[in-house]
Amino acid sequence: MEKFGWSIVVVSIFLFSALLVGISNEKSVESLRCSSDIFLSEYVAYVYTSQNDTINVPIYWCPSKVGKNVSVVLYLPFFNAWVNYDKSSIRRGFRGYFKLQVPMPIMLNHSRDIKNLSLDVLIRDSNSEKNLIIPFGNWSFEISKKNPYKLVVVEHREEVFTPKIDTAFITYGLGLLNPTNTTVYIMNLSYSLSPSKVSTIAVACYNVTSISDLPWVNKIEDIPKDLMLSNGGCPILPGKRIYVLVYMKVDPSVRMLLLRPKIIYRIGNRTESMPGGTMSFIRIPEMCECNFR
Template sequence: MIEKLRENFYLILVSFVAFVLFFSVSLGIYVDKISKNDLQDKFISERVAYVYASPNESIEATIFWCPPSLEKNVSITISTPLGLLVQYKGEKLQRSFRGYFSMIVPVKFLSLDFGSYEFENLNSYIYVTTPTKTKKFTLSLGNWTIETSKEIALKLIITESNRYAITFVNDSKLVKYEIGLFNPTNDTIYVINFSYVLYPQTLETLAIACYNATSILDLPKIEKVEDVSKIPKESLVSSTTGCQIPPREKRYIVMYIKVDPTVKMLLLRPKIVYKLNNNTFFMPGATMEFVRITERCAD
């Protein structure tokens, strides 16, 4: 009887050990698969974009890249929507926000007549090359609205602007489009609007304000949506009074935009509308990019 119990005990023990070994191996394979899936190249590239430009003008857009590991002698070749090739290697690869590498891609729209155009799911191709292999990625640069005009008049000089706006969370974000404008003429210029056409449900212009400051760093520190209502009325730009820029003087104009959490990237080059001697003119503003980076590049 005792011998029989001993045999059953050993049988149960062997079965248990076998089960533990099998489970450990299976778990190891599963974790290994998860690790391999996590170790992938990550890109931030898809955006909504509005660009006001002259025909055949080139616009620069940024792609952010996080590799699973950065090998020596790596090179990046980017094929733009029109087939132009841009290459980054060695010292040209520079880390940017939260450890991501930033790469500038020229986007040029050829053979456009004057008017407004929609480009959906604009694609770019990226080739990551090491001494042993080449990986190809197809990236979406997002949906673009391009407005071209032959009536662009550069009466104002852009002296300063903010190139990037960054957030690290998935909440609604107050984005500030900031620009310095100098009036080189002998007459007063009135800036009456910054115009763009994008999805109204994802972007909302809360206010446009005019400031007499020495640089962007001296502008009022308005960081939250609820703070926009505190801007003094005399600073707000209206279509009737505009932002008055006397001859040979400079003013800073800030457009406050509420960005929906669904927007991961935004490229904005608005149409500046201004008046000079009772005539209305248009010119492109500076390019600004908003990017939402919620994860740090771990490499």
């Protein structure tokens, strides 16, 4: 009986020690994760835009431990644009990351590709200050002519998230209103990015009333063939709207994608173009579990 009692004591001590080791390891993992600030900000991007336009680009922040008086300043040197966030304007989003918006004023008079953009970050707290330079990615800008646009973007899909790192099958969607008194034909939604990184599988048009009514397609073979964009274009009658979906494949090497496509349409005997809405696609494989007091 005495030996049995000692066995219980030994087993209990062993289990308690294992529990302590587990807690210690868990804390060390959390400490490792939270030892520095993590930013998701490096985009592959195509933007079709007019001169003097401004877009807001989301980045995602997993902070190290910070106090109640934290503030974050983001500065984009190439475009001389900045924004300041205090704690009251910072909210957790997908997988625990904080979403911050970077204003990007398009002060370009011609189309161009810009490689290796960077973003300056200043993080202030009551007793500390950190200066960081983080990657902002590779950007392709196409500047449109200053024609008045005949169509109105009434709605578009803004963000797509995934925790997966494999090849992604995603959709870009938007609604277009024709306020003119003549039928307009959508001929294409295009972008200029490496096909090995981002490629269009199909474009389809839907007569629905909201972007939330668009069908959710998980497989390429499920794309409705009868709704695909034809050579003659997709008609929008006067005063009516349609919704367009672009089905795309994104390579695993693209961790973040920003897309503002070029809408090509025909009105009468003229072919014109205009910018679509801006959508971002972000892979966030790991949870942000750091404390934020």
